[in-house]
Amino acid sequence: MAHKSVWLTESGAKALAYLQELPGGFNFSRWLRDMLVALAKERGWRELKMRHEASVIEDNGGGLTLYVFGRGGIDKGKVIYSHSGYEHNPGQLSQDLQALVNGDDPRSWDGCDDDPQGNYDQITSWEHGWESVAQVHGGKLHTFPRRMGAAARIEFSVEED
Amino acid sequence: MSKTSVWLPDEAERALAFLRSLPGGFNFSRWLRDALVELARKRGWRE
Numbered sequence: 001m002a003h004k005s006v007w008l009t010e011s012g013a014k015a016l017a018y019l020q021e022l023p024g025g026f027n028f029s030r031w032l033r034d035m036l037v038a039l040a041k042e043r044g045w046r047e048l049k050m051r052h053e054a055s056v057i058e059d060n061g062g063g064l065t066l067y068v069f070g071r072g073g074i075d076k077g078k079v080i081y082s083h084s085g086y087e088h089n090p091g092q093l094s095q096d097l098q099a100l101v102n103g104d105d106p107r108s109w110d111g112c113d114d115d116p117q118g119n120y121d122q123i124t125s126w127e128h129g130w131e132s133v134a135q136v137h138g139g140k141l142h143t144f145p146r147r148m149g150a151a152a153r154i155e156f157s158v159e160e161d
Numbered sequence: 162m163s164k165t166s167v168w169l170p171d172e173a174e175r176a177l178a179f180l181r182s183l184p185g186g187f188n189f190s191r192w193l194r195d196a197l198v199e200l201a202r203k204r205g206w207r208e
Contacts, residue, residue, distance in 0.1 A: 003166065003167075005166045006189075006190075006193065007164055008193065008194065009190065009194045010163070011194060013163040013165065014201075015198045015200070015206060018201045018204075019197070019200065019201050022204060029168045029169065032167060032169065033173035035196055037172055039180060040177075040179045045180075
């Protein structure tokens with residue numbers, strides 16, 4: 001948090017002193033934040049949400065797995081969620097990717113695989129047998145049709161070359 | 162004018178920067194005085 005010095009007029013200082021003396025006190029910092037944010041939103045301010053980065057891996061058995069990375073703190077860059085088997089339910093992966101683009105937090109989602117980080121480390125340690133066919137990066141979905149096998153082409157409605 | 166120090170969270174700093182960037186600017190001191198006085202009056206303050 002930034003430490004800001006605020007100049008108060010005499011009447012402002014008296015009003016603040018009065019509020020702070022009321023039973024229960026007055027959290028000036030929190031009140032000021034809430035008021036400024038509400039006013040800014042009223043006037044068109046939109047904060048860009050930090051979005052999770054994600055990668056979709058298609059393995060050479062036609063399996064589609066989504067890996068989502070942490071966006072901050074101790075989770076930054078770690079795989080915090082993975083879900084495999086999207087090839088059995090076409091359309092679900094695209095919905096989940098769109099939710100990530102919209103700023104959803106996958107930790108509230110069902111179906112997280114056991115040991116997402118371990119699974120990711122294992123498959124990406126292989127030289128062959130997998131491709132990253134789509135990514136969420138910078139708040140946008142990027143797809144890589146040339147890398148796609150049959151399952152990914154169905155999911156992302158990509159026609160054969 | 163008296164000077165009061167306050168911890169301003171990042172989000173509030175960004176909101177304030179946005180308000181100041183609007184055409185016509187934003188008189189933070191005056192807005193703060195008016196908002197504090199209005200709130201204090203609502204809670205029973207009589208000058």
